Amino acid sequence: xxxxxxxxxxxxxxxxxxxxxxxxxxxxxxxxxxxxxxxxxxxxxxxxxxxxxxxxxxxxxxxxxxxxxxxxxxxxxxxxxxxxxxxxxxxxxxxxxxxxxxxxxxxxxxxxxxxxxxxxxxxxxxxxxxxxxxxxxxxxxxxxxxxxxxxxxxxxxxxxxxxxxxxxxxxxxxxxxxxxxxxxxxxxxxxxxxxxxxxxxxxxxxxxxxxxxxxxxxxxx
Ligand SMILES: Nc1ncnc2c1ncn2[C@@H]1O[C@H](COP(=O)(O)OP(=O)(O)O)[C@@H](O)[C@H]1O
Ligand SMILES: [Mg+2]
Numbered sequence: 549x550x551x552x553x554x555x556x557x558x559x560x561x562x563x564x565x566x567x568x569x570x571x572x573x574x575x576x577x578x579x580x581x582x583x584x585x586x587x588x589x590x591x592x593x594x595x596x597x598x599x600x601x602x603x604x605x606x607x608x609x610x611x612x613x614x615x616x617x618x619x620x621x622x623x624x625x626x627x628x629x630x631x632x633x634x635x636x637x638x639x640x641x642x643x644x645x646x647x648x649x650x651x652x653x654x655x656x657x658x659x660x661x662x663x664x665x666x667x668x669x670x671x672x673x674x675x676x677x678x679x680x681x682x683x684x685x686x687x688x689x690x691x692x693x694x695x696x697x698x699x700x701x702x703x704x705x706x707x708x709x710x711x712x713x714x715x716x717x718x719x720x721x722x723x724x725x726x727x728x729x730x731x732x733x734x735x736x737x738x739x740x741x742x743x744x745x746x747x748x749x750x751x752x753x754x755x756x757x758x759x760x761x762x763x764x765x766x767x768x769x
Pocket of ligand 2: 592
């Protein structure tokens with residue numbers, strides 16, 4: 549599904565070079581649930597941003613379903629994010645003045661669906677995460693766990709093969725964390741490939757098929 553070959557990402561900060569991804573090579577199979585574990589600043593979000601096409605590698609190749617995305621232009625990255633990838637963030641990244649339903653419908657505008665199709669797909673995605681009864685609530689009226697479920701529905705709504713989650717339970721209490729992890733496991737059972745970033749080894753061990761560790765930009769099995 550995803551293959552990284554000698555991927556490097558360096559940032560320049562003043563006179564300093566920061567190596568955020570250091571010669572990373574790995575393969576992620578279709579349908580796998582992979583956790584990437586590392587401390588703050590180890591290069592987790594950088595790796596996820598490269599996979600999502602939110603940032604470009606300094607060198608190396610990233611193959612998605614056999615296509616090298618590392619040389620994509622901005623339009624190709626936008627299409628990649630729209631069709632192949634769903635992203636879930638620690639801080640939900642919802643539009644808080646809009647309803648749950650409106651938030652989930654939003655990405656489908658760019659996919660060119662009609663309003664009735666967007667409505668239908670968004671309802672189905674919200675039902676999948678158990679929020680069928682909260683669709684008309686504004687995002688700012690939802691609890692943290694509910695907000696993250698809306699964000700998962702938004703990530704799912706265009707039926708991507710891969711879900712990328714950057715510390716999806718980082719802002720949640722332990723009960724809500726379990727609910728979110730359970731939803732991710734259900735999605736894995738339905739065939740999604742999931743890559744979840746966490747600094748919590750215990751959480752990774754509970755849900756992942758495989759744990760990759762990252763330290764100073766170096767990824768190891
Ligand atoms: N846009 C950027 N510009 C400069 N340095 C960055 C940028 N993004 C990340 N970094 C640096 O790269 C390293 C890895 O960051 P990041 O991938 O965000 O780590 P993590 O998600 O594991 O906390 C850190 O040292 C961070 O300061
Ligand atoms: Mg991070």
